[in-house]
Amino acid sequence: MTDAPIVHRIPLTERLKNPALLLLPATLFLAFIYLMPLIDLTRISMNGPSVLTHFERVFDIPLYWESLVRTMQIAVTVAFLCLLFGYPMALLIHRTRGTAQVLIATAIVLPYFIAILIRTYAWMVLLGRNGPVNKFAVWLGIFDEPMGLLFNRGTVLVCMTAVLLPLMVLSIYSSVARLDQSLTRAALASGAGPLAVFWRVLLPLTLPGIGAGFLLVFVSALGFFITPTLLGGPGDQMFAMHITQQADFVSSEGFLQALAVVLLVITLVVVAVAGRIMGFEFIWGGSKLSDTPARTSPRLKASTAKPRHTLGMVLADSIGWPLLRLLGRLHGGFGTWTVRLIGAFVIAALIVPIIVVIIISFSNATYLTFPPTEYSLRWYTKFFSDANWMRAFGNSLMIAALSACFAVILGASAAMGIVRSRIKYKSAIMLLLVSPVIVPPVVLGLSLYSLFLRFDLVGTVWGLAAAHAIGGVPIVVVIISAALQAVDPKLEQSAAVHGASPLTVFRTVTLPTIAPGLAAAVFFAFLHSFDELVLSLFLSSAQLKTLPLMLWADINYQLNPVLAVVSTLEVLLVVGGIALARPVLSRSRAA
Structure with a gap:
């Protein structure tokens, strides 16, 4: 026994x-x-004669299909605009020091914590017929009379970009701040110009931040509802707007849920593909969590043993050098002043609408006008x-x-x-x-x-x-x-x-x-x-x-x-x- x-x-x-x-x-x-x-x-969306009945209707009706395509186009455009203006802003924050850096970072971060509804309202005031943009344009002689700057695609894109830009700036800045500065100094010491250093060193190493920022902006823009409703015209309806409109009709049950599931699935697919490529850590801006002590993985050993040609390196080799030969003729300070000018424009676009709204709150007029003719606490x-x-x-x-x-x-x-x-x-x-x-x-x-x-x-x-x-x-x-x-x-x-x-x-x-x-x-x-x-x-x-x-x-x-x-x-x-x-x-x- x-x-x-x-x-x-x-x-x-x-x-x-x-x-x-x-x-x-x-x-x-x-x-x-x-x-x-x-x-x-999801279960309710599948209730019907067949599982896909409501989904077939979503894609059969041109109104919803065109709106879905439009939503994707607007989201991609906004993401590219945020990248165009966000990258220079991230560099500007990184390159400044002391009080200037604090002020610039605050100008970017502060609007992010203000409600989207209020920031959209600020743009409505700024671009209104009695707003400062119209009045300034008339004063300069650009317009003979105030123009209708609201309720069009351009206004929707501008406002959505202003609303989502801090996401892009913070994502890229997190990559820029982690860079080893000795790499750029070594490249400059080796005779590379500022543009070559940017293309061969800075850009490839910050691609993770660019990708994370682009995806966060794109995913956020897919579900946008407030800004296009207030600033867009009839041809600027985004897919999320149809969900809120259909919610008023009791007979929409099933079809309404199908609309929501379509938007949810598209969002999840984009995030899943991005997570497969970049890792899902881009969502929370952190590193991969582990329950074991850090150790060198076989993948990391392989990468250190043999250099890999990353996407950034391939782009730099195939596209970058011809461009650098052309741009190398520009003065060295061109890039610095470009970053500063774009930075000033972005800060103005984020802060000025808020300042205008604050000033108007002290107006004595019965309607929105800027500047106020009289001031009071009325x-x-x-x-x-x-x-x-x-x-x-x-x-x-x-x-x-x-x-x-x-x-x-x-x-x-x-x-x-x-x-x-x-x-x-x-x-x-x-x-x-x-x-x-x-x-x-x-x-x-x-x-x-x-x-x-x-x-x-x-x-x-x-x-x-x-x-x-x-x-x-x-x-x-x-x-x-x-x-x-x-x-x-x-x-x-x-x-x-x-x-x-x-x-x-x-x-x-x-x-x-x-x-x-x-x-x-x-x-x-x-x-x-x-x-x-x-x-x-x-x-x-x-x-x-x-x-x-x-x-x-x-x-x-x-x-x-x-x-x-x-x-x-x-x-x-x-x-x-x-x-x-x-x-x-x-x-x-x-x-």
């Missing part, structure tokens, strides 16, 4: 200390309120004395506070689980946690509507807060994960060895270190909810209006300076939040 093998069972208390368990709350939340509605959306008084605006403002604050709490609790625990656990497939889990940022908001809003109807959550504060938290969780996960990776695990291990419980270790060691990142996560999760419009359009009610919904209704029916007041308050909220966060961030860097 042989002895049975001894099985060492891990006590339950020890298993409960596993950091991987911290992933469960966020995973279950997203599974219920994010994945399940999307699956149900519209501020009207805003703060209007019960509807104040109720919407209070609703937005309450919903944003609740949503930020949900997002921070779920996102911070998930970030701890991702960074501190040793489970497999961390990158796949991270992809699930951040994937809501790539789903078009109109698709997510439509899918949530059915779920919320079932649980009587439509038009409730808790329902809207939970829906907004879907987009807040990825923000928190990315920020807290980055903060946790800067914490030395040995400090936590030392505290645990000396008898501290996991909660005590987190409270006394981890939390003080990640406090700046946690504060930033709270602020940005709050701001995300406070600005959210598309989900609120699907999930709110006549009794529960948020500030973006009130702003949306007024922009569609009337333009008056009250809207400028709302926009100004939003800008002050963003600037104030960032200003309050700076001392905390400064202390963390000094520590």
Whole structure:
């Protein structure tokens, strides 16, 4: 008779200390309120005489097919425009130092945190018949009278580019900032001119950032709804706009879901192809997560043993050198001044519309005009004395506070689980946690509507807060994960060895270190909810209006300076939040 093998069972208390368990709350939340509605959306889209009945109708009707093609064209064009203006801006930020660098980076980043609806409204003011562009053009004699600069394809492209440009700049800058500067210095010392260094060294090494920025802009543009609705003409309708229009018709069930699934599938296919080529890390701007210590992979060994001809090198060899021979005749300062001029133009395009709106908020006129003939606080008084605006403002604050709490609790625990656990497939889990940022908001809003109807959550504060938290969780996960990776695990291990419980270790060691990142996560999760419009359009009610919904209704029916007041308050909220966060961030860097 042989002895049975001894099985060492891990006590339950020890298993409960596993950091991987911290992933469960966020995973279950997203599974219920994010994945399940999307699956149900797909199921409803297939209800009909056959599985593909509604999809056949989408592609058979010229209106929808042409709109889909138009959406792809606009998204590609906007991505190229963002690349054209974003690359010089990334270089300008990288090459400047001190206060100038801070000011330029702020001018790029600050507008990104201002709601798309407000930035679109700013362009409507800027390009309106009584706006500064028309008045300046008439003063110069370019126009004899104000022209209709709104409601055309050019305006849609310009505004979408201005809205999405910070994504491109930040993606490219992350690649430029990681470059080894000795490479460019060595190339210059070897006799290569500035243009040759750019083409042979800088451009190939920043292709990952270019690709990531291009894809993020393209995917974001596919689901655009607000800007083309407000600034486009009848021939500029994008595919997402048909989903919101069809949502008003009860008879559209099935076909409406098919429209949403088509847009979702196109988005997922683009992301899947990009992820296969570049790795899905481009979505959250990080490196691949691993549960094992870093070691040299066979692929890396092969790449170091034998040089590979990358796409950038092939382009540089086949196209670059003929161009460089032609451009080499230009003066060396041509490229520097080109970057500076493009940078000045981009900063003006991002900041001037916001400044114009702030000035108009102090106008005494009953209509939008710039510059104001008289200044007063008339519209501020009207805003703060209007019960509807104040109720919407209070609703937005309450919903944003609740949503930020949900997002921070779920996102911070998930970030701890991702960074501190040793489970497999961390990158796949991270992809699930951040994937809501790539789903078009109109698709997510439509899918949530059915779920919320079932649980009587439509038009409730808790329902809207939970829906907004879907987009807040990825923000928190990315920020807290980055903060946790800067914490030395040995400090936590030392505290645990000396008898501290996991909660005590987190409270006394981890939390003080990640406090700046946690504060930033709270602020940005709050701001995300406070600005959210598309989900609120699907999930709110006549009794529960948020500030973006009130702003949306007024922009569609009337333009008056009250809207400028709302926009100004939003800008002050963003600037104030960032200003309050700076001392905390400064202390963390000094520590």
